Amino acid sequence: MVEVVALYLGCGLAALVISGIIVEAVGADWSTVGGALLDGSVRKPGRWGGTIGVTVPLAMVAIGTIVSTKVGLVNIGQEGQLLVGAALATFASTRVPGPGPVVLVIILLAGVAGGAIWSGLAGGLRYWRKVPEVLTTLLLVSVASNLVGYGLKKPWLLLDAEAKRGNRNLVSEQLPPDTRMPRITLFGNEFTISAFLAIAVILLVGWMLSRTLWGYRLTVVGHNRRVARRFGISESVQGMVAMLASGGFAGLAGALMLTGGDFANYRLVSGFSVSIGWVGLLVALVANNRALAVIPVAFVFASLRTGSGFLASTGIERRVTDVVQGLIVLALLLPPAIMFIRERRRALAAAGSRV
Amino acid sequence: MSKRFGAVAACDAVDIEIHRGEIHGILGENGAGKSTLMKMLIGLVVPDSGSILVDGASVRITDPVAAASLGIGMVHQHFSLVEALTVWENVALGDTGRLSRSGVRDAVGDLSDRYGLRIDPDALVADLPVGLRQRVEILKCLRREPEILIFDEPTSVLTPEESDDLFRSLRGVVEQEGRSVALVSHKLTEMLDVTDRVTIMRNGSVVERFVTTEVDAGMLATAMVGRDVRLRSAQEMSQSDTRERVVADGGGSLPVLEFRNVEVRESGGSLELDDLTFSLGTGEILGMAGVEGNGQRVIADLLSGLRNRSGGEILVNGSVVDVSQPGSAMDAGIAVIPEDRHDSGIVLEMTVAENLMLSDPSGMSSHGVIDGLRREKMAADLIERFAIMCTGPDAPMWTLSGGNQQRVVLAREIAAEPTVLVAAQPTRGLDVGAIEYMTDQLRQAAGSGVGILLISSELDEILELADRILVIYRGQVTGEMTRSEATREKIGRLMGGDIL
Numbered sequence: 001m002v003e004v005v006a007l008y009l010g011c012g013l014a015a016l017v018i019s020g021i022i023v024e025a026v027g028a029d030w031s032t033v034g035g036a037l038l039d040g041s042v043r044k045p046g047r048w049g050g051t052i053g054v055t056v057p058l059a060m061v062a063i064g065t066i067v068s069t070k071v072g073l074v075n076i077g078q079e080g081q082l083l084v085g086a087a088l089a090t091f092a093s094t095r096v097p098g099p100g101p102v103v104l105v106i107i108l109l110a111g112v113a114g115g116a117i118w119s120g121l122a123g124g125l126r127y128w129r130k131v132p133e134v135l136t137t138l139l140l141v142s143v144a145s146n147l148v149g150y151g152l153k154k155p156w157l158l159l160d161a162e163a164k165r166g167n168r169n170l171v172s173e174q175l176p177p178d179t180r181m182p183r184i185t186l187f188g189n190e191f192t193i194s195a196f197l198a199i200a201v202i203l204l205v206g207w208m209l210s211r212t213l214w215g216y217r218l219t220v221v222g223h224n225r226r227v228a229r230r231f232g233i234s235e236s237v238q239g240m241v242a243m244l245a246s247g248g249f250a251g252l253a254g255a256l257m258l259t260g261g262d263f264a265n266y267r268l269v270s271g272f273s274v275s276i277g278w279v280g281l282l283v284a285l286v287a288n289n290r291a292l293a294v295i296p297v298a299f300v301f302a303s304l305r306t307g308s309g310f311l312a313s314t315g316i317e318r319r320v321t322d323v324v325q326g327l328i329v330l331a332l333l334l335p336p337a338i339m340f341i342r343e344r345r346r347a348l349a350a351a352g353s354r355v
Numbered sequence: 356m357s358k359r360f361g362a363v364a365a366c367d368a369v370d371i372e373i374h375r376g377e378i379h380g381i382l383g384e385n386g387a388g389k390s391t392l393m394k395m396l397i398g399l400v401v402p403d404s405g406s407i408l409v410d411g412a413s414v415r416i417t418d419p420v421a422a423a424s425l426g427i428g429m430v431h432q433h434f435s436l437v438e439a440l441t442v443w444e445n446v447a448l449g450d451t452g453r454l455s456r457s458g459v460r461d462a463v464g465d466l467s468d469r470y471g472l473r474i475d476p477d478a479l480v481a482d483l484p485v486g487l488r489q490r491v492e493i494l495k496c497l498r499r500e501p502e503i504l505i506f507d508e509p510t511s512v513l514t515p516e517e518s519d520d521l522f523r524s525l526r527g528v529v530e531q532e533g534r535s536v537a538l539v540s541h542k543l544t545e546m547l548d549v550t551d552r553v554t555i556m557r558n559g560s561v562v563e564r565f566v567t568t569e570v571d572a573g574m575l576a577t578a579m580v581g582r583d584v585r586l587r588s589a590q591e592m593s594q595s596d597t598r599e600r601v602v603a604d605g606g607g608s609l610p611v612l613e614f615r616n617v618e619v620r621e622s623g624g625s626l627e628l629d630d631l632t633f634s635l636g637t638g639e640i641l642g643m644a645g646v647e648g649n650g651q652r653v654i655a656d657l658l659s660g661l662r663n664r665s666g667g668e669i670l671v672n673g674s675v676v677d678v679s680q681p682g683s684a685m686d687a688g689i690a691v692i693p694e695d696r697h698d699s700g701i702v703l704e705m706t707v708a709e710n711l712m713l714s715d716p717s718g719m720s721s722h723g724v725i726d727g728l729r730r731e732k733m734a735a736d737l738i739e740r741f742a743i744m745c746t747g748p749d750a751p752m753w754t755l756s757g758g759n760q761q762r763v764v765l766a767r768e769i770a771a772e773p774t775v776l777v778a779a780q781p782t783r784g785l786d787v788g789a790i791e792y793m794t795d796q797l798r799q800a801a802g803s804g805v806g807i808l809l810i811s812s813e814l815d816e817i818l819e820l821a822d823r824i825l826v827i828y829r830g831q832v833t834g835e836m837t838r839s840e841a842t843r844e845k846i847g848r849l850m851g852g853d854i855l
Contacts, residue, residue: 213723216709216716226699230659230691231713232682347753349361 040310061280064249077137079277085251088114100178115251206291642821
């Protein structure tokens with residue numbers, strides 16, 4: 001445990017030092033940059049709410065990724081699955097009649113369905129024709145992006161029919177007020193109740209993975225497919241379910257982004273996913289595929305994003321801040337990698353000594 | 356010589372002397388440290404402390420090339436041959452400078468004659484049986500004209516006849532040319548038959564040094580294990596065996612397992628199992644003898660649900676079982692102790708309890724939720740019953756020693772109360788104590804009515820346990836006999852492909 005903390009501190013310090021050098025070399029002042037990042041994410045009043053708003057979809061994508069990773073699959077298409085989920089959610093919001101709260105639930109379910117269908121495509125190809133899912137999920141991201149882009153051009157699909165503004169912006173209809181996610185205010189910070197939904201989902205999934213028969217079978221498949229087969233556990237069934245769940249969570253993240261309003265003011269816009277899918281994947285990696293670690297790690301990544309919003313006002317060239325962000329990401333990714341290598345060496349040494 | 360790997364001392368202040376013109380046996384169980392010791396001599400492992408003297412001069416052996424220049428050569432247990440090349444091409448691997456085809460071929464021919472190791476230099480290695488492949492390895496080693504030859508477990512892949520040939524050649528090498536041989540093995544009979552002196556290692560230290568003519572198997576075994584070990588001969592076995600066993604009489608009771616004309620084709624098209632037919636009775640131990648690679652692995656995989664057959668039928672208690680459906684073999688009552696537990700027997704990353712639960716996870720849960728307490732109790736019971744040494748049900752599997760991992764597999768399979776138990780190379784890699792335990796357990800299981808298919812390339816094991824013996828060669832049964840009819844010679848010849 002001490003080792004892990006020391007590794008993180010060490011890498012973090014190294015990242016900060018290198019960033020400091022870069023910032024100073026560009027002619028800016030490191031303390032200003034650091035201050036702006038902190039201000040934007042947590043220090044200024046009300047910023048916590050915004051950071052939580054970004055944490056929620058990140059955490060959702062991450063927990064979905066953990067499920068697919070545990071079964072041994074490589075799903076890197078969350079960006080696309082999120083987009084398709086958000087698109088289907090938008091479609092549902094404009095087509096489904098009914099009382100607000102009911103429609104809200106349907107919107108969320110549509111998000112899940114959209115994401116699940118998208119990942120299901122890749123899963124199906126993998127288990128039906130052995131196409132590696134690392135390729136299909138990735139390629140399906142650009143397919144999703146183009147499809148949604150197309151949908152945003154057509155009023156019968158996603159485009160806002162009342163394009164009163166007459167400009168070229170391709171956006172969807174805005175969600176009516178009663179189908180938006182309710183917000184609460186705690187300690188001066190306003191955020192949606194999806195935060196509580198996210199926490200509940202993560203705890204539930206974490207529990208299911210470690211304490212249920214389903215989680216057990218999934219984990220066996222992930223560790224050793226031949227053992228799974230020997231004991232009657234179907235690799236394709238477990239894998240397909242995990243893949244659908246993984247996409248479903250990403251899609252749900254998209255729907256939450258839509259109904260939360262923090263991203264495009266309750267509209268679907270082009271480029272809606274704003275890399276939440278990619279960063280969510282990073283969150284899962286940094287959290288070392290542990291469900292409980294997802295929330296704090298997602299919060300850190302969310303802080304980077306909301307904090308960088310304040311950086312622009314310090315006048316520092318954006319590219320420098322991107323480099324700083326990248327370094328901090330590396331600092332968070334290296335410790336698990338190092339720990340993995342060390343554990344591997346220890347296990348090999350223990351096994352090798354029994355010669 | 357000393358070497359530690361982490362917290363474990365693989366070799367602890369080991370002293371050993373090998374004289375010119377002798378075959379020196381190094382005997383010990385798995386984990387005794389003999390392989391590590393040899394690896395230090397050949398430069399694959401760097402010692403932590405100690406010194407090596409060759410012909411009285413202190414040397415440093417940093418890699419196999421350095422070892423070769425000092426005249427030390429090793430024939431490894433696992434060959435490094437390129438199947439697509441011929442014998443002489445493999446022998447030439449590692450040469451520098453211009454390749455002289457005739458030069459190498461002549462060298463091979465010359466070595467063949469000198470040491471009585473007949474081989475065709477132009478033969479393709481892919482076509483050679485294991486015994487001849489080993490010859491190529493030996494020729495590769497001899498070509499460097501080593502003064503000291505190290506052999507690591509050379510007979511694990513040979514028939515008894517091939518082993519005899521090998522040792523005859525070694526004797527020739529040693530006597531004619533005054534070279535020395537270090538023979539690393541865990542087999543007592545080899546030590547007694549071939550060596551001049553024996554050094555016995557246990558847990559990283561040397562425990563005994565003997566002149567071979569002054570010892571017998573019992574003394575060697577005791578030294579190896581550190582306690583009195585009963586070595587049972589065939590007569591002893593029939594006398595002490597008072598347990599009732601129901602042996603299939605062929606026409607009476609229903610066999611628990613039957614293979615009828617089973618055929619398994621590999622992806623390249625060749626037959627791995629060819630019209631394989633046999634039956635196993637209740638409480639019978641059927642020994643399937645054969646050199647590795649003649650289809651034994653396929654049979655175990657088939658009965659584990661890991662392979663599909665292309666023809667024939669498999670029956671359990673008279674009903675056909677479709678083993679291609681994952682888990683159907685297990686549901687039909689077939690338990691398997693696989694040859695390679697890491698491949699299909701255990702999950703190293705999971706805990707002991709989780710591994711024990713593999714055969715019936717739903718039995719440990721209600722409404723899809725795993726009952727932790729029930730599982731822990733089940734695991735604790737099995738740990739005690741089978742004396743599995745571990746820190747507890749939550750111990751990660753990879754922390755257990757090989758012998759204890761094998762006990763977990765055994766515990767799980769027997770606890771499932773199977774109809775048939777397939778034990779594939781069950782005592783491979785285990786020390787004498789663990790071997791005794793495993794053999795006892797298998798006998799007990801047979802005594803309670805389980806039909807046991809014992810697949811093994813260790814003749815001793817088969818002769819020790821089996822009621823009836825089959826010999827498998829190239830995917831077919833080439834011979835069948837009862838235990839009383841069996842002789843080493845008969846089985847050995849059948850294993851090598853003779854038709855009796």
